[in-house]
Amino acid sequence: MEMLERHDTNGIVHLRLNAPERLNPLSDGMLAALQAQIEQLQNDRSARVVILSGAGKVFCAGHDLKEMQAGRQAEDQGRAYFQDLFTRCARVMSGLQRLPQPVIAQVHGIATAAGCQLVASCDMAIAAENTRFGVNGVNIGLFCSTPMVALSRNIGRKRAFELLTTGDFIHAPEAERLGLINRSVPMEDLESTTVALAQKVASKLGAAVSIGKEAFYEQLPMSLDEAYAYTGKVMVENMLWRDTDEGIKAFLEKRAPDWA
Incomplete structure (x- = not known):
């Protein structure tokens, strides 16, 4: 067993x-x-x-x-x-x-x-x-x-x-x-x-959840300004993904996203 x-x-x-x-x-x-x-x-x-x-x-x-x-x-x-x-x-x-x-x-x-x-x-x-x-x-x-x-x-x-x-x-x-x-x-x-x-x-975009989980724990011990600076960089990287672009287009076009 x-x-x-x-x-x-x-x-x-x-x-x-x-x-x-x-x-x-x-x-x-x-x-x-x-x-x-x-x-x-x-x-x-x-x-x-x-x-x-x-x-x-x-x-x-x-x-x-x-x-x-x-x-x-x-x-x-x-x-x-x-x-x-x-x-x-x-x-x-x-x-x-x-x-x-x-x-x-x-x-x-x-x-x-x-x-x-x-x-x-x-x-x-x-x-x-x-x-x-x-x-x-x-x-x-x-x-x-x-x-x-x-x-x-x-x-x-x-x-x-x-x-x-x-x-x-x-x-x-x-x-x-x-x-x-x-x-x-x-x-x-x-x-x-x-x-x-x-x-x-x-059901969510797995890569987005993963990067978000890492950022969640990384920012917790930071000061407010440090946390915003760090998470801002994370969001920039996230925004540049093909699947994020597709997710936003799908939302605006009222359809399901075609995530790779």
């Missing part, structure tokens, strides 16, 4: 974490499988959108605590292993944002600790209404410092800090209100809603 399943449908790549008996943890094997797919997708121009989901009862319960405890058996009490683990995890999280394709998390059950980080690292997220989210490592004496990076870039500081220091869980409707996810929907509508969003994005 593959730890990470993939199937492609009309430009939409479906990736499913597939270790349901262990609640789909971000184990060494799972991180390696995710990294391999990220590297493959970087140059896959047939892929327009990625949907990331979890098999079984939950989306992802975070790091594999049993593997982490086993790492303590090393002579350095696990220092080198832990440093490598969090480096590899950060590479996966940042890699999702560096993909040319938008990534949508399809979330159910729970998304906790690094699993919540995974949701926050995706470009968009749809969750079942009864899904619980938490950065709850503090409950076992491990502050979710790396999940904090993604979480604090999705929601307001004070609410993020409260979740990190209390270990409290929130349900999908509150996660939507805070901006961690795009929408919460009934469980029976989760897959269809996620696929509909993916199909809508996939």
Whole structure:
């Protein structure tokens, strides 16, 4: 059984974490499988959108605590292993944002600790209404410092800090209100809603979406003037494309664009 399943449908790549008996943890094997797919997708121009989901009862319960405890058996009490683990995890999280394709998390059950980080690292997220989210490592004496990076870039500081220091869980409707996810929907509508969003994005000019995704993340840390100067250059390049010219002509002529 593959730890990470993939199937492609009309430009939409479906990736499913597939270790349901262990609640789909971000184990060494799972991180390696995710990294391999990220590297493959970087140059896959047939892929327009990625949907990331979890098999079984939950989306992802975070790091594999049993593997982490086993790492303590090393002579350095696990220092080198832990440093490598969090480096590899950060590479996966940042890699999702560096993909040319938008990534949508399809979330159910729970998304906790690094699993919540995974949701926050995706470009968009749809969750079942009864899904619980938490950065709850503090409950076992491990502050979710790396999940904090993604979480604090999705929601307001004070609410993020409260979740990190209390270990409290929130349900999908509150996660939507805070901006961690795009929408919460009934469980029976989760897959269809996620696929509909993916199909809508996939119907756009893929190159424009890709250049836009890159620009979206690049401009965020810039000052206002820097951001406008940078994005202005991006739009100039975009305007010079043949397919953009065709898209504008088609709009003005009230017809569908003939994109190459």
